[in-house]
Amino acid sequence: MTTWHTLWDARPGWLNTASYGLPPRQAYTELQTVLDQWRHGSSDWKPWDDSVARARTAFARLIGAPAADVTVSSTASQINSTIATALPERARVLVPDIEFTSNVFPWAVAADVETVPLARLAEHITPATTAVAFSLIQSATGERAPLADIIAAAREHDTLVIADASQACGWLPITPDGIDALVCAAYKWLMAPRGAAFGYLSPRLRERMRPLAANWYSAPDPTTAFYGMPLRVAADARAFDLSPAWFCYVGAAPALELLTTLGVDAVGAHNLALANHVRAGLGLPPGDSPILSLAADPARLTAAGITAATRAGRARLSFHAYNTLADAERALEALT
Ligand SMILES: Cc1ncc(COP(=O)(O)O)c(C=O)c1O
Structure with a gap:
């Protein structure tokens, strides 16, 4: 796993990039x-x-x-x-x-x-x-x-x-x-x-x-x-x-x-690895997207400190460069 998260000041559990992404510290x-x-x-x-x-x-x-x-x-x-x-x-x-x-x-x-x-x-x-x-x-x-x-x-x-x-x-x-x-x-x-x-x-x-x-x-x-x-x-x-x-x-x-410095390929691989970590923990096969749409109780996610969105009655979790394995584990814990 990367140490990219040190370039951001993301709150742990922010899994909502599909709504809005967080600025790298340099941008802020x-x-x-x-x-x-x-x-x-x-x-x-x-x-x-x-x-x-x-x-x-x-x-x-x-x-x-x-x-x-x-x-x-x-x-x-x-x-x-x-x-x-x-x-x-x-x-x-x-x-x-x-x-x-x-x-x-x-x-x-x-x-x-x-x-x-x-x-x-x-x-x-x-x-x-x-x-x-x-x-x-x-x-x-x-x-x-x-x-x-x-x-x-x-x-x-x-x-x-x-x-x-x-x-x-x-x-x-x-x-x-x-x-x-x-x-x-x-x-x-x-x-x-x-x-x-x-x-x-x-x-x-x-x-x-x-x-x-x-x-x-x-x-x-x-x-x-x-x-x-x-x-x-x-x-x-x-x-x-x-x-x-x-x-x-x-x-x-x-x-x-x-x-452009991190490289889109590397960011994509990082994001998919985290999303697929959650999928594996839920017994799902690997997917090809960092956006997960899951049947989940939003209240449980919120209580676990996860920020996600609700779309079409399902929880939408999205993983980006600043997310960590700890974020994925936290989500899994709330989902299982
Ligand atoms: C696929 C897609 N396109 C565009 C937008 C935003 O569009 P706009 O810039 O017109 O607000 C969103 C926002 O959720 C989106 O999901």
């Missing part, structure tokens, strides 16, 4: 420094803004994409809403029947939405399917999407592939190969403050999108775009940037950089 400290500068007016905003570039670069590294293909935002749903501008009239979007609404409602506003079980998504992609949108890891159950099958079917029918990585990026090795949009809220497994989100946008998708929230930050050079016409937007994915919530990015940059 950098944010406090900047909040102090804000309080006293002792800094220009430009050093705060450097965090946005740092975070964008680190996210691009985590998914193995060029930073020029990554847009920054505040929420996954905002990125999806802008992606929806790429859909033609009477578009049809296929989504799993259980899917987080931030990856459903933006499509429902713009298109006809068809829902099918996650496991059968690929076989329901037809020539009439404009886009398929799904979470790489389902937020309530931790179930993995059949990504390779979805990509293969989408390729056959020229369907756009829109993947939500909010429950995956940070522990699951991901590449954008075969994916048109990889959208990620950063406040969970990327351990940023809420208010930072990233989106990989493929060049072919960007050609169809309109910069719905165009602003000074989406200009080719934001520092010379404070006033007036003409409309000017960057040639890369920055065209779709929201003007950034600086403090969220001040916290995001060190957290993402730490993940």
